[in-house]
Amino acid sequence: MSLTDLSTRLRDFAAARDWHQFHTPKNLAMALSGEAGELVSLFQWLTPEQAAAAMDDPGLAANVSDEIADVLIYLVRLADVLDVDLIKAANAKIDRNETRFPPVSRG
Amino acid sequence: MSLTDLSTRLRDFAAARDWHQFHTPKNLAMALSGEAGELVSLFQWLTPEQAAAAMDDPGLAANVSDEIADVLIYLVRLADVLDVDLIKAANAKIDRNETRFPPVSRG
């Protein structure tokens, strides 16, 4: 499934529940921020080593996967209501970063 | 371009700059949270109406697009280092939400 298909699924999901009234840019940005906070909280007390091994713990892995999904869901909804092409926006940013941060040369 | 291609581009970008050492789950979750904060800050003083019209203002539109890109970039990097399939994780979450939140019946 592509990101576009996911966006359509989420739009239909919201429409079927009369949620478009809640899915304003302000509210979706807040929801995204809240989910990013939940994601960061999963790692907050872990050492770097424990965080790197997070997916080896089935319970933690499920929570991480779930919170990553929530961030993506609200990001896709926000991009949809604002009519932002996510892939295009990301590539435009990486294009600029290519110039700002030249690769390390290895001689 | 697919989300998988974007993930590969970002992985190569980080590798070419020796940034993999920084791209740990803990650090990427922090970076994601920071970018979500920048995104939310673009809307914080706007009325709901002003926020809904954000993309009509070229300067604000560029900033919104840029911050949305940054959130996606760190989310894709985090999913890559944790080996989480973003689309699959999102669909699994929506599947569960279909049960938790039945559609509004009409008629």
Add this chain to the structure above:
Amino acid sequence: MSLTDLSTRLRDFAAARDWHQFHTPKNLAMALSGEAGELVSLFQWLTPEQAAAAMDDPGLAANVSDEIADVLIYLVRLADVLDVDLIKAANAKIDRNETRFPPVSRG
């Protein structure tokens, strides 16, 4: 009780549980960010009017008060481990803002 007394209470609370090992600046900044996310999530689907009346709903009021407390707790812990004087830092910032944002004149 002053902010200094609160800081001492929190330091003693952490020490009595051997939590100082977890209370590093990185971890506390993450915890603060996570709690800020929980706080913002309480308001995300409310209209501006509903949010303004949040404290009239006893259940919501208790949650809001609780999340505000959590943000303060981690902010005070972070300032303590970094040896930042919270009141002094805030006043220094307001002093600068007085210059950046002159008051509205009323003629």
Add this chain to the structure above:
Amino acid sequence: MSLTDLSTRLRDFAAARDWHQFHTPKNLAMALSGEAGELVSLFQWLTPEQAAAAMDDPGLAANVSDEIADVLIYLVRLADVLDVDLIKAANAKIDRNETRFPPVSRG
């Protein structure tokens, strides 16, 4: 200066600039979340050791102090408009945590 005095200074500062119209609970929660994001971003690429020594670097120390101030400022404004007593709320939370997390016994 007490937290109450800081709250009064911030209320007067906002009133003198006609900013009370912007300082709604929703907007202030967003602003707080945005500043928490800026704070976490200062630590995101640092090792735990570098983060622990953050205040030894004058430039970083100034930024950390500044972002901590911004979080406190919006937290105090939010508590003011919601009429939440910050110190009381924090102590109530710590009281509950005393029961939830008994101290480590050392025998």
